[in-house]
Amino acid sequence: MLKTLTIRPLSLDTLAKSSLSISRNYTIGHFTPAPPLNTQDLNPRTIEAKYAVRGKIPQRAEELKKLIERNEDHNLPFNEIIFANIGNPQQLDQQPLTWYRQVLSILENPSINTENYPQDVVERAKVILKDVGSVGAYSNSQGSLLVRGSIANYINRRDGGSQANRNDIYLTSGASAAVQYLLQLLSVNERSGFLIPIPQYPLYTASIALNNAKPIGYFLDESNNWLTDPKQLRHLIQENKSKNIDLKALVVINPGNPTGSVLKENDIKEIINIAAEFGIVIIADEVYQDNVYDGEFISFKKVLSSMIRQHPELYQHVQLASLHSTSKGLGGECGQRGGYMELVGFEPEVKSIILKLCSINLCSVVSGQALVELMVNPPHDDSLPLFKEQTSTIYNNLKERALTLHTAFNNMQDVTCNKPQGAMYLFPKLNFDKLTYPKLFSKAKNEDCEIDELYCIELLEATGICTVPGSGFGQVPNTYHLRTTFLPPGTDWIHRWEEFHKKFVATYKN
Numbered sequence: 405m406l407k408t409l410t411i412r413p414l415s416l417d418t419l420a421k422s423s424l425s426i427s428r429n430y431t432i433g434h435f436t437p438a439p440p441l442n443t444q445d446l447n448p449r450t451i452e453a454k455y456a457v458r459g460k461i462p463q464r465a466e467e468l469k470k471l472i473e474r475n476e477d478h479n480l481p482f483n484e485i486i487f488a489n490i491g492n493p494q495q496l497d498q499q500p501l502t503w504y505r506q507v508l509s510i511l512e513n514p515s516i517n518t519e520n521y522p523q524d525v526v527e528r529a530k531v532i533l534k535d536v537g538s539v540g541a542y543s544n545s546q547g548s549l550l551v552r553g554s555i556a557n558y559i560n561r562r563d564g565g566s567q568a569n570r571n572d573i574y575l576t577s578g579a580s581a582a583v584q585y586l587l588q589l590l591s592v593n594e595r596s597g598f599l600i601p602i603p604q605y606p607l608y609t610a611s612i613a614l615n616n617a618k619p620i621g622y623f624l625d626e627s628n629n630w631l632t633d634p635k636q637l638r639h640l641i642q643e644n645k646s647k648n649i650d651l652k653a654l655v656v657i658n659p660g661n662p663t664g665s666v667l668k669e670n671d672i673k674e675i676i677n678i679a680a681e682f683g684i685v686i687i688a689d690e691v692y693q694d695n696v697y698d699g700e701f702i703s704f705k706k707v708l709s710s711m712i713r714q715h716p717e718l719y720q721h722v723q724l725a726s727l728h729s730t731s732k733g734l735g736g737e738c739g740q741r742g743g744y745m746e747l748v749g750f751e752p753e754v755k756s757i758i759l760k761l762c763s764i765n766l767c768s769v770v771s772g773q774a775l776v777e778l779m780v781n782p783p784h785d786d787s788l789p790l791f792k793e794q795t796s797t798i799y800n801n802l803k804e805r806a807l808t809l810h811t812a813f814n815n816m817q818d819v820t821c822n823k824p825q826g827a828m829y830l831f832p833k834l835n836f837d838k839l840t841y842p843k844l845f846s847k848a849k850n851e852d853c854e855i856d857e858l859y860c861i862e863l864l865e866a867t868g869i870c871t872v873p874g875s876g877f878g879q880v881p882n883t884y885h886l887r888t889t890f891l892p893p894g895t896d897w898i899h900r901w902e903e904f905h906k907k908f909v910a911t912y913k914n
């Protein structure tokens with residue numbers, strides 16, 4: 405039996421006036437409803453891609469957080485979750501920079517009362533609004549001309565002597581979007597190889613998996629402050645070429661995530677030499693360029709420019725994509741999705757395909773573009789003193805926390821940790837082996853998890869500290885690490901960790 409149902413939408417004034425009326429007949433039949441999709445119906449590459457920074461352990465941390473919020477009588481041995489799994493400064497205690505937020509507030513609400521705002525804030529907002537019109541409107545797909553010009557000036561100031569051009573700069577929604585464009589562009593087929601550092605930030609392995617290309621890990625040398633070993637790189641290139649792998653790009657994260665290392669000029673030169681010889685694109689992920697606590701940040705662009713000046717015949721074809729972001733540094737505005745990439749040495753036809761990829765997404769977040777402007781072109785007048793005070797407090801706090809945590813790790817039994825040079829992370833090594841920690845190894849086997857995963861789970865359940873196991877970033881087989889940020893304020897959480905560690909060793913060590 406079929407039933408007929410008539411649906412008459414509410415008549416609108418205008419419809420009534422024009423004496424139009426709509427009615428449709430729908431037929432309700434008898435059938436077995438089709439089931440919803442399951443994972444077998446999905447693109448397998450979306451299933452294969454892994455992203456540990458927001459994986460199993462952070463998900464458990466979110467559950468515990470809800471439990472604490474819902475139930476005052478929870479019987480967890482802690483009252484808060486310390487999210488040390490992700491470089492998300494404002495999720496912890498970092499306050500936004502006043503300069504950023506005052507200008508942004510005018511951009512978001514141009515009629516706001518600016519009586520109490522410094523004059524340079526009002527003026528900068530005017531300049532940005534004149535260029536973008538409204539942050540609610542799409543911009544040019546490559547990004548605002550004004551912002552691209554400021555980025556080019558910033559690069560020239562930073563690197564002294566290199567000639568950045570705003571036409572080579574592409575604004576992106578965070579550096580992540582730039583990585584995705586580049587990997588999509590270069591992934592021709594499953595033989596397209598990408599050299600990525602191990603340990604690496606898992607955006608790379610995940611994006612390579614999504615593009616069905618081939619990740620080729622090169623190990624960073626833990627015994628040498630996590631530096632890059634050019635011999636190993638050359639060996640890997642030869643080996644993969646002989647397997648008919650088409651090497652497309654070499655990813656370098658400097659300052660390093662998760663390692664916290666900072667490359668020296670000679671390390672960078674070695675990598676550029678390799679790229680020049682084998683025609684491999686360099687993807688220089690430099691999002692932590694303002695987070696250097698020991699040594700100095702030297703950009704790939706700067707080194708490449710000087711190599712081209714000295715030996716154009718050797719280096720003029722090197723292709724470099726360098727990435728930066730508003731997410732890190734001292735502003736920590738990760739939620740605003742500001743970022744850019746500078747392309748050097750790419751042919752115009754290749755750049756036009758990149759522009760097409762940007763244009764498929766219309767444009768990057770326009771308020772994020774404005775933040776890039778404020779980052780690369782900081783205040784010069786009235787707002788400068790407060791800006792300096794706020795940025796130097798944030799910088800000093802980060803440096804101090806990094807050193808405190810580093811000392812704590814090196815005082816823990818069977819843990820070693822390289823000195824933090826940059827970025828926002830420490831990547832301590834858990835020196836646990838089967839012989840001295842047999843109970844740990846058999847428990848991990850029974851629970852079908854990695855040693856470092858088990859450590860991170862127990863750390864979370866005992867202290868509320870959420871970290872990411874080293875296996876999420878890659879590590880030399882049979883070594884175990886974890887990544888923690890040093891963003892959480894105070895030292896209480898570090899003491900809780902020390903106590904946990906003592907108990908962990910007492911439980912599992914022979």
Ligand SMILES: Cc1ncc(COP(=O)(O)O)c(C=O)c1O
Nearest residue numbers: 578579580605661689729731743
């Ligand atoms: C090395 C590295 N590259 C890129 C990103 C992505 O940054 P964004 O927020 O700009 O997309 C991150 C974020 O943590 C990172 O650590």
